[in-house]
Amino acid sequence: EAGVVQSPRYKIIEKKQPVAFWCNPISGHNTLYWYLQNLGQGPELLIRYENEEAVDDSQLPKDRFSAERLKGVDSTLKIQPAELGDSAVYLCASSLSAGNEQYFGPGTRLTVT
Amino acid sequence: RKEVEQDPGPFNVPEGATVAFNCTYSNSASQSFFWYRQDCRKEPKLLMSVYSSGNEDGRFTAQLNRASQYISLLIRDSKLSDSATYLCAVNRHSGYALNFGKGTSLLVTP
Numbered sequence: 001e002a003g004v005v006q007s008p009r010y011k012i013i014e015k016k017q018p019v020a021f022w023c024n025p026i027s028g029h030n031t032l033y034w035y036l037q038n039l040g041q042g043p044e045l046l047i048r049y050e051n052e053e054a055v056d057d058s059q060l061p062k063d064r065f066s067a068e069r070l071k072g073v074d075s076t077l078k079i080q081p082a083e084l085g086d087s088a089v090y091l092c093a094s095s096l097s098a099g100n101e102q103y104f105g106p107g108t109r110l111t112v113t
Numbered sequence: 114r115k116e117v118e119q120d121p122g123p124f125n126v127p128e129g130a131t132v133a134f135n136c137t138y139s140n141s142a143s144q145s146f147f148w149y150r151q152d153c154r155k156e157p158k159l160l161m162s163v164y165s166s167g168n169e170d171g172r173f174t175a176q177l178n179r180a181s182q183y184i185s186l187l188i189r190d191s192k193l194s195d196s197a198t199y200l201c202a203v204n205r206h207s208g209y210a211l212n213f214g215k216g217t218s219l220l221v222t223p
Contacts, residue, residue, distance in 0.1 A: 033210060042117070042200050042213025043157065056210055091156060098209035099145055102202075104156040 002026070004105030006092050012111045018080035021108045025073065025094030032069060033102060034077050035091040043091055043104075049075060050098060082112045116140060117203050119214035127222055130191050134217045136201030137183045145204040146184045148175055150197045151216065157200055160186075191221045 005024040013019050025032050030051050035043035046065065048056040051072040060067065064083070069075040079086055089109050093102040119136045126132045138146075146163035161168060163175040163184050174187040184201055198216040205212050 031209070040121075040215065042202075042215050043211075044213070045205070045210040048210045056205075099204070101147065101159050101162060102211060103159060106156050 004092055004094055004103055006090075006105035006108055008108055009106060010109045010111075012113065013082055015084055015112050016081040018078065019082050019110065020076055020078045021090050021092075021110075023075045023077070023092030023105060025075075025092070026103055029094035029096055029103075030072070031095045031098050031100075031102075032075050033093040033095075034067060034075070035093060035104075037089045037091055037107070043093075046077070046090075048098075079110075082110075084112050086110060087112045116205075116212045117201060117214040119199075119201055119217045121215055121217060123218040123220050125220045125222060126191055128191055128193060130221075131187065131189045132191055132219065133185055133187045134199055134201075134219075135183050135185050136203075136214050136217075137181075138203040138212075139182070140203070140205075141179075141182060143203045145209070145211075146175075146177055147202040147211070148173075148184075148186050149200040149202060149213075151200055152197050157213075160199070188219075191219075193221050193223065195219060196221045 032049040034046040037043045049069045067077045089107040091107045092105045095102045148160040149157035150160045151157045167176045172189045200216045202211040
């Protein structure tokens with residue numbers, strides 16, 4: 001069974017530029033999560049989707065971050081404009097349903113210069 | 114106080130040793146508990162769920178102590194390949210997303 005797929009794996013952009021990350025969850029997983037992980041820290045939730053509905057986005061900086069999961073499968077996370085402090089690893093995870101074990105994708109390592 | 118706290122280590126142990134990590138959580142209403150393993154520059158991988166009755170998977174044993182609000186991970190007969198960062202995760206008070214600790218670094222040496 002394929003795991004969570006993310007792309008790109010690495011991205012380097014200049015500050016103030018836009019950037020987008022894509023995630024394809026494990027087939028059949030209804031719940032999708034975007035996390036941010038800084039060096040030496042655990043992942044921190046940005047947003048959680050139940051199917052196509054964002055049910056927990058309280059940690060998402062909405063002035064510059066947006067996300068969508070239009071058909072309840074793939075998801076895109078966007079930053080516009082990026083700031084130096086956004087440099088981190090952006091992890092996507094999925095679970096069969098809320099409360100079940102979460103499985104992570106390989107992440108996108110973002111560097112903002 | 115952070116919601117999930119772990120001793121960052123590093124724990125340096127020789128091969129074959131037994132090592133234990135604890136993780137404390139602040140929300141007494143938490144229901145789901147997990148241990149993840151994360152290798153350098155890789156994603157977290159689920160190691161095991163932690164049940165109220167405790168659970169064991171080979172050399173790994175996880176326990177939950179609700180009264181004292183901590184979970185533990187015991188690794189017996191450590192292997193070089195066990196070297197990694199171990200993250201504990203507890204469900205958030207507001208729902209099903211997880212709060213992670215910062216991780217405990219383990220280095221198993223020959």
